[in-house]
Amino acid sequence: MTASIIDGKKISQHIRETIEERVTALKQSGITPGLAVVLVGNNQASKTYVSMKEKACKKHGIHSALIRLDEDITERGLLDKVAELNEDPAIHGILVQLPLPSHINETNVIESIDPSKDVDGFHPINAGRLMTGGDGFVPCTPYGIIEMLKFENIALSGAHAVIVGRSNIVGKPMGQLLLKENATVTYCHSKTKNLAFHTKQADILIAAVGIKELITNDHIKEGAVVIDVGMNRDDEGKLCGDVDFQGCRSKAHAITPVPGGVGPMTITMLLANTVQSAEKHVV
Numbered sequence: 001m002t003a004s005i006i007d008g009k010k011i012s013q014h015i016r017e018t019i020e021e022r023v024t025a026l027k028q029s030g031i032t033p034g035l036a037v038v039l040v041g042n043n044q045a046s047k048t049y050v051s052m053k054e055k056a057c058k059k060h061g062i063h064s065a066l067i068r069l070d071e072d073i074t075e076r077g078l079l080d081k082v083a084e085l086n087e088d089p090a091i092h093g094i095l096v097q098l099p100l101p102s103h104i105n106e107t108n109v110i111e112s113i114d115p116s117k118d119v120d121g122f123h124p125i126n127a128g129r130l131m132t133g134g135d136g137f138v139p140c141t142p143y144g145i146i147e148m149l150k151f152e153n154i155a156l157s158g159a160h161a162v163i164v165g166r167s168n169i170v171g172k173p174m175g176q177l178l179l180k181e182n183a184t185v186t187y188c189h190s191k192t193k194n195l196a197f198h199t200k201q202a203d204i205l206i207a208a209v210g211i212k213e214l215i216t217n218d219h220i221k222e223g224a225v226v227i228d229v230g231m232n233r234d235d236e237g238k239l240c241g242d243v244d245f246q247g248c249r250s251k252a253h254a255i256t257p258v259p260g261g262v263g264p265m266t267i268t269m270l271l272a273n274t275v276q277s278a279e280k281h282v283v
């Protein structure tokens with residue numbers, strides 16, 4: 001079997017067309033959706049991600065405000081900035097790019113964002129709503145993966161999904177979303193013993209552990225769907241995932257590439273969450 005490649009760019013494009021229609025409708029109601037992105041310090045990867053987010057907003061008619069703060073800003077200074085954005089009626093979504101410098105407590109910052117503007121879905125209120133079935137913001141990467149699987153008509157109900165990774169940003173919410181779709185969910189992580197035993201059970205394998213090409217041909221069963229969330233650099237500095245793409249391609253039913261798989265979906269769902277937030281203001 002040679003796996004089909006799940007094209008995140010194509011699926012993103014499709015979803016972005018509906019986002020554009022929603023932005024147009026909002027503007028007709030006098031509302032321009034607005035996203036504030038807060039970047040602290042000079043982390044190169046963060047700068048790149050933030051500029052991609054800004055560009056995507058501009059392209060689709062969403063107002064974006066980039067707030068750059070010095071590496072040595074105090075936690076109080078950052079909390080005050082977030083408080084200001086919480087009160088700003090032109091801003092419907094607030095994203096504080098992570099990681100933050102080590103002298104700032106990330107939890108305090110995340111918890112200071114108004115949950116109704118928390119388009120990252122990281123606030124405990126939104127995480128709790130996801131767990132209890134309420135209506136909140138869903139973290140963009142797992143949200144994008146669910147949309148991808150649905151777009152590809154991959155059966156989720158009753159499927160065994162194995163997630164490798166347990167971060168608050170991807171692994172944990174991914175499991176909740178898959179449970180909601182009636183999948184059977186197994187969590188694995190960097191300390192799991194006999195990883196291949198578990199991953200070989202997967203109808204759908206989600207690799208989100210941040211270890212370069214950890215998942216090889218020997219970790220998957222014939223016909224599995226393999227989703228690679230990894231964003232690692234190889235020895236030559238080239239972007240690579242958590243999955244050995246070439247090795248797994250000969251065995252899987254469908255697989256996402258890196259780049260061009262999950263990455264574009266994450267930004268697309270950030271736009272979707274920002275629009276969803278703005279739509280709450282339509283009277």
Ligand code: GUN
Binds near residue numbers: 140
């Ligand atoms: N850093 C890496 N991914 C993310 C993300 O999705 N949101 C934020 N705020 N920071 C990140």
